[in-house]
Amino acid sequence: MPLDRAPKLNSLGFAKPPSETRVVVAMSGGVDSSVVAAKLADEGYDVVGVTLQLYDHGAALAKKGACCAGIDIHDARRVAEEKGFPHYVLDYENIFQDAVIDEFADSYLAGATPVPCIRCNERVKFKDLLETAKDLDADCMATGHYIQRKMGPNGPELHSAADASRDQSYFLFSTTREQLDYLRFPLGHLPSKDATRALAAEYGLAVADKPDSQDICFVPNGDYASVIEKLRPGAAEPGDIVDPDGNVLAQHEGVIHYTIGQRRGLGIGGLSEPLYVVKLDVDTKQVVVGPKSMLATRVVPVREINWLGDEPLESRKEWHIKVRVRSTRAPSDAILRPIGPDNVEVELLTPEQGISPGQACVFYDPDSSRIFGGGWIWRGY
CATH class of the missing domain: 2.40.30.10 (Translation factors)
Known part of the structure; x- marks a missing residue:
């Protein structure tokens, strides 16, 4: 009798031909997700590209290095047209506002230093978008994140990217076991971003030389305070900059202008040693500064x-x-x-x-x- 053999798996881990495997690719319009979509289409998968519009088109068009709006939607659509797979744009502005931007603003006003990219992955891309992929009868959803999914004895495991300098595990730690079952990360094994750009050139993608997105997508030039002031007008109240003993050293225009560990821009002169922000006290509206050792x-x-x-x-x-x-x-x-x-x-x-x-x-x-x-x-x- 012939020995039983396990069915051969395709590159996404399914026991069927790529042409019978539908994969939704989350396309931000950048080079990474574009390469994922082009690669899978080239391998014969049934690819469906989906781009989320997360905030206003006009605001995004004026900002270089943004994602998920404006010119990036155009770039994602162009890749889909060139490679011959369907592409959809979903309006997620209200969801993004409620699930990410509002918490970002409230956290800053509470004296915290939020990381909205994690919440976006957790509450938008790997939640609502993932459910949309299932509604489209996709077998899995692929993204351009630099992280690896490996099969272990107890199921899929999350692993750091092969290229430590590109690893995005910090931003994906909240990925659940159920989500990990459904997600794929085709770039996690690549040795460098140069390898990704080489693939983009090989596939003839116009985005091959497109710069990486910088900062938080909805925060122009990294100016968090100005965004908070627009989102929560009048919420930033002035107060005192004090030393650990409570002695007043200067005044400030709102704790949202400071982060733990900050040294520059304190407006305190004539000191014998550098001072750093060691605590933000929202209740008393105080910015507490002290020596580096207190950090x-x-x-x-x-x-x-x-x-x-x-x-x-x-x-x-x-x-x-x-x-x-x-x-x-x-x-x-x-x-x-x-x-x-x-x-x-x-x-x-x-x-x-x-x-x-x-x-x-x-x-x-x-x-x-x-x-x-x-x-x-x-x-x-």
Whole structure:
């Protein structure tokens, strides 16, 4: 008798020909998602491109390096036309406003430093758009994110990108197991962004040399304060800049103009040592400044945990892992102690500076590229 053989899987992990595999590609109009769409179309998949319009066309057209509006919608549509697959634009302005922009504004006014790109992935792209992909009878949804999905003994796992300089795991830690079943990341294994651009040139894409998007898409030139003032007129109130003992050193025009760890633009002269923002007290409208040593943090409270480990989070009293507390920093050694199903305490073995409520804390396996999930940094229990 012939030996039983497992059916051969296509490159997206399905036991059927690419032509019978429908994949929705989330297209922002940039080079990464355009390459994903062109690559899959070239391999014979039944590709459907979808672009989300997240905010006003006119405002986006005036801003270089934006995404998901204006010229980027045009670029995504052009790639679809050139490669011969259908492309749809969905108006998600109201959803984006409610799920991302409003929380961004309120978090800043509360003295936090939010990361809206994470919320956009969590609440818009990997939630509503993913459901739309299912409504289109797609077998999966693919994106241009630099992260890897690998099959493990207990199902799909989330892993860092092969190119550490492009890795986007910090922004995707809240991806759930159910979402991971459905998502695909065809660029995560590539060695560099140059390799992506080479593919774009190979496929003849007009966006091959298009610059990467910069900053937060709805924040022109990184000027957070001006965006908050437009969203919440009159909410920024003046107050005092004080030292740790409460002595008034200067005045400010609103805590939204400051972030933890900030040194420049404090308007304090004649000091013997540099001062940094060490605390934002919204209730008293105070910006507290102090020496750099006061920025060092060892114990970090984290909540809203998304756990992707094989064992339950609370199955151990301690987890020896690596964590990343800012997108620009490499993972460092830490001890994670569960306090409940949704809260943990993270002890950093080497104190970090400039940690702020509202930022993410992402968990990594110390012995591999696997991501164990993460949560949100907050002030205390």
